[in-house]
Amino acid sequence: MGGLSLVCGECGAHLKTVEEAQEHAELTSHSHFSESTEAVLNLVCTSCGKPCRSKAESDLHTKRTGHTEFTDKTLEEAKPIDLESAPKVPLVPGDSSEATASGSTAPEDMVVPEVNKELLKELESMGFPTARAMRALHFSGNSTLEAAVNWIVEHESDMDIDQMPMVPVTRVESIKPSLTPEEAKAKAQELRERARKKKDEEEKKMEREKEKERIRVGKELLEAKRIEEENERKRILALRKAEKDEEKRAREKIRQKLEEDKAERRRKLGLPPEDPVTVRPATSVVQEKKSSLPVRPASKAEQMRDCLRSLKHNHKDDDAKVKRAFQTLLTYVGNIAKNPNEEKFRKIRLSNPSFQDRVGSLKGGIEFLELCGFVRTEDSEYLFLSVEKVDMAILNTAGSELNSAIVNPFFGVL
Incomplete structure (x- = not known):
């Protein structure tokens, strides 16, 4: 028995004609084919006329459409493969060129079916290729735009989705558009309106x-x-x-x-x-x-703490300036504690711009230094702390209060 199909030696796909084998080779770059006595199935759906090339394809069609009746025409069209020349299938109606080698007249009887041109234009304007649009209109009954779109959605994974549909010449006259152009436009407008509402x-x-x-x-x-x-x-x-x-x-x-x-x-x-x-x-x-009067004089530490709180409260809108004043006072106190005999650390010019910017201009800065033992000179030009009045205990207390005010984020908020 002669070969009824060609089988791809690399992927095992069965192909009905030499032309299909050539197209398969162009798409997949497979080049090893051999003849097979197993014919490619030709199961035709009795409801919509869709051909299925395998049982798996017919099962998938049944799952998508619910169509269960198929006519097996495999044996009717199973003919030996002619490897010498391949018949050419006409792609447009009226092309009646004959096969030169095989002598088969089957392709001459197949033509592109007539479809509703208005619906075809609508589908093409929606971005669908011409072959896919014509195939959808043909297999959906050439009735409505919605049916064609639904058919494309259901069959978008078909291998032949972008192949031009072919029907026998005798069936061309029986396929007529069921809608007038006006009805098709109205239907298309309805579909567009429905899509817009959904969006x-x-x-x-x-x-x-x-x-x-x-x-x-x-x-x-x-x-x-x-x-x-x-x-x-x-x-x-x-x-x-x-x-x-x-x-x-x-x-x-x-x-x-x-x-x-x-x-x-x-x-x-x-x-x-x-x-x-x-x-x-x-x-x-x-x-x-005496419950409403102070019962004892405030200690030096409490006086210093109150002075620092007052300084921060008076300048609460500028935290950076207050913190810089605390650090400057801590530097003065630390220098005296480390070098009590150095007069330059115990004498501060009140008109010094740096001192005025950091401490002197802030209410409470000079008062804190006076609590540490500084006194104004007679000409009020300097703050001076005599070496005899240097009290390490007071300086340590001042340093402790200043350090607490610097590191405590809640100092002065109460």
């Missing part, structure tokens, strides 16, 4: 989703800001409580020291110690009467 709905839906996302992000930012403010408030309260506890412990130590000094003086004078039971009511009365 508008998708854009509105996307905009709603974006708005929901913006609202969600906004809520998250507000919640994060609220949590941050709450944490900041808690830190400030904790810092204020710690400062109050520190002041309370300092007052208690001073009170105990005063009690000890008082007891020591009574002992030196030969007086008996005070009875706590008899002294307590008098103390409470005094405290009650």
Whole structure:
């Protein structure tokens, strides 16, 4: 038995004619073909007339369209392969050239079917190739633009999707457009309007989703800001409580020291110690009467701390300038503590531009230096600290207060 098909030796594809083998070689660069006695299937759908070359292709067509009835015409058209010459299939209606070698007249009876030219133009304007558009119109019944588009979507993976459809000459006259040009235009306008509405709905839906996302992000930012403010408030309260506890412990130590000094003086004078039971009511009365007045003079450290707080409060709009003033004061105090005998560190010209810019122009800067022991000269030209009045304890206290004011981010906010 002669060969009924050509099989590709590299991918195993079965090809019906020599022309198909040539096209396959051009597309895939495969060059090894051999004859096969197995014919390529020709299963024709009885519902829409689509030819299927294999069982897998017919199953896929059934899955997409629901068409289950096929006519097997494989044996009717199975003819031996002619390797000498290949018949040429006419690509346009009316081309009746005959095969020169094989003598077969089958290709002469196949022509391009007539389709609705208005629908064809619509499909071409939508970007579809001419062959694909004509194939869609032919196999969808040449009825409506929507049916043709649906057919293209369903068959876009077909291998022959971009091949020009061919039908026998006897079927050409039976294929007539079912819609007039006016009806086709109306249908096309309807499809365009439907597509526009669908696009508008998708854009509105996307905009709603974006708005929901913006609202969600906004809520998250507000919640994060609220949590941050709450944490900041808690830190400030904790810092204020710690400062109050520190002041309370300092007052208690001073009170105990005063009690000890008082007891020591009574002992030196030969007086008996005070009875706590008899002294307590008098103390409470005094405290009650003087509750609105300071019970003790402020210590040097507290005076320095209050001075620095006042300086920061008076210039709260310029944190950088306040911090620079604190660092400059710390430098003055540190230089004196390291070199107490150097007069240049203990003498400051009040009219010095650098001093005025950093410390002198800020309310509270000169007052802090005076708490450290500096005094104005008689001509008010200098701030001077005599070597006899250099007190290391006061300088250390001043350095500690300045360092605390620099490193503590909440200093002066209470």
